[in-house]
Amino acid sequence: MATNEATSNVKRIQVRRFKPEEYPEKHYLNEEKGVWAWMTTVDHKKIGLMYLASITFFFFVAGVLAILLRTELLTPARSFMDADVYNQVFTLHGAIMIFFFLIPSVPAVLGNFILPMQLGAKDVAFPRLNLASYYIYVIGALFTLVAIFTGGVDTGWTFYTPYSATTGGNVMAMTFGVFILGFSSILTGLNFIVTIHKMRSPGITWNRLPLNLWGLYATSIIQILATPVLAITLLLLTMERLLGIGIFDPALGGDPVLYQHFFWFYSHPAVYIMIVPGFGIISEVISTFSRKVIFGYWAIALSSLAIAFIGFLVWGHHMFTAGQSSLANMVFSFLTFLVGIPTGIKIFNWLATMYRGSIDLKAPMLYALVFLFLFTIGGFTGIMLGALSVDIHLHDTYYVVAHFHYVMMGGMVMAFFAGLHYWWPKMFGKMYSEFWARIACAILFVGFNMTFLPQFVMGAQGMPRRYFNYIDQFQSFHVFSTIGAYVMSVAFLIMAGYLLHSLLKGKRAPSNPWGSRALEWQAASPPPLHNFHHVPVIINGPYDYHKPMSEFQLGIAASHNGHHHHGDEAVKVEKSEKEQA
């Protein structure tokens, strides 16, 4: 009976092969022209590029702030800025990097661009909402700029009470900016979930969903569930500051530890908002450049969901010394170790994918391998910090600073660069200089380790974080770390150079320069406004490198363009006679 029912659900589709157009004259970048067309576009690709421009700007700003911080720290006392300025600079560096760069980087830039294409869809499910998300992001950013130029913020990116309730400066504009920004994040997450559920091309069943989309799917769930808590927290903070209602400030009868619970209930999952989509990119890149079927598809897909789920239950590990009960510390420490397991599973599966592959060390793969190394260090030092007795010693020292830079920059930013270099030819239809890309990657790797490895050592020796002055014994570490930061900035300058050159004078990219089997590479480079002129039909997994390329270029033979078929339905493919010949 069951088999009968199953077969009765099968739909027959006539398909034929659609080879992607090479070097198209008309594509999404030139089909509509003018500033107004860009500002009002509902095209997911253009919105992705607008996000790219925005986060590049913020990455630059926060990067310059980082260089200022490192330069100030060359000497144990004042070098060139005052303590109050220093406190504002480190606050802005953290807040801008996290809220305006890291959180939107992969989902809003690469996710927006790639997600509908990997589904064979024309756009996300709610294109206008997508544009609205972008403008909400911009408004949030404007509030932050207002905060910076009207008194500044010196609370640290964590806005801990009661300090944030009492300090001068324009804390309100800053928290309001972050509050608004949260809605952008929520709406993007919502859009992605609906799109993945409803807009899959025929044949994209859940076990043929690219791992990049599993990553974005898990991320979207966290965005929707966790971000509202941040909004509530910031709203309560605002009520306290403006109306004097005692929630977190003990002077008004509130509890500062409550604030920390609220804040980390969002901000720990937010760490996974930042890193999980990076996992998706790494899966795509490693499989493509090993030209081999991904090892442990379900292990990688489900571990993303497991991380998203367990990630909600570990926020207390930021508060081992904050005054919460020993029992709470024990439970949070235990759960923290559990979240390490699915992370380890991913690393081993990626390694196994490389085993007996055909590995091409192009720039995206180089970044992916750099990611593997640095993120592994970030993971191991996370285990160190999860251990209760050791964390008592290391909490709020440079060890923590180094740890999260290894995870966020060594992990997330490297994954972002892997994805950016991987999809760059698709996004702009131009190739970049492979030589300079590799040079920049190598310099970045060296500079990164020079900057942050010494911070593990001085942290273990007791150097507290957020220190303007420090005791003399730490100076050599700080100097070394600062030189590393300068080395990194050289790498970024080189990167900016060859990417700009690619945009202006780059060689035109073929539709599929890496020989990938993934669906986005079966569209032209750059893609037409609606991605595909046909409805793609998928009969293989996205990593089936043992199947011929022609099997990945199928589409519905009939000329209609409606989405009558849905991914959940089984597809029985009949190739047209012309195709079979």
Add this chain to the structure above:
Amino acid sequence: MLPPQKSTLAEQTDALFHFVNVTSIILLAGITFAIIFFAWKYRRRSENDVTPVITHNNKLEITWSVIPLILVMIVFGWGLNGYMNLTTPPADAYEIRVVGKSWLWEFHYETGHVSVNELHVPVNRPVKLIMSSDDVLHSFYIPDFRVKMDVLPNRYTSLWFEATEIGESVVFCTEYCGTAHSNMLATAYVHSSEDFITWLETAGSADDDLPPAELGEQLVVRNACNTCHSSDGARLVGPTFQGLWMAEREMQDGEVITADENYLRESILEPNAKITAGYQPVMPSYAGTLNDRQIDAIIEYIKTLSN
């Protein structure tokens, strides 16, 4: 990589630190070797390379889930055990009250003596610190003892240690608390038990024979006044002492006052009653920390700095 072990509990924390470190380095070396080896051994030789179809292997998945699980559970148990020791002071621990203020540490002893930014403890005897804050969050951290605990304004927190060596150790504030956060340092002085008793008995009266202005100069340093108030005209968090005596100063509300004895006394005991224009109301009160004689001495010292 770690600071010297100067408390009874440092060793167990360090042992776990080294265990995690060494295990991680071994595993990282393995992973790095695999990355480099695979990248070289399986490098692309031609565009027509055919790769094997290896989709998954459940035995492997279980292996690399269970072995790390066992390892992290060892780390969890070890860390928890150490933590329970760190948070369970012996019943006979010697108690000292600690008050964190922006930006100084006050230590109150059983004799009623208060020391600022100097923690005096006996060696080889458990000491329990009962801590609270007068304003924002602070965190009390002695790297040499491997102890740290946040200091909160609305409740008491505590930590304990047993120092094993006579000497000095640095105390940091590790919870960001504003402008002079990184200057909120103290020194822990570990004495032999006899020396500690002697110190405790004489600490309150040690300066009896000093002339007031000299005593004031010492008190300004000892009570961390100089964290925020310079004696040489430099602008720090608060106004400088130089030229302050009998100067006409405009307050935030526009009132102009003369910095006489009563103004200086009020500013020490109720610092936020009058705020000089251009400065923030961030100074903690010294009521209960300084007695009348000490306040007189500080005023005498400020007088010597008049122009």
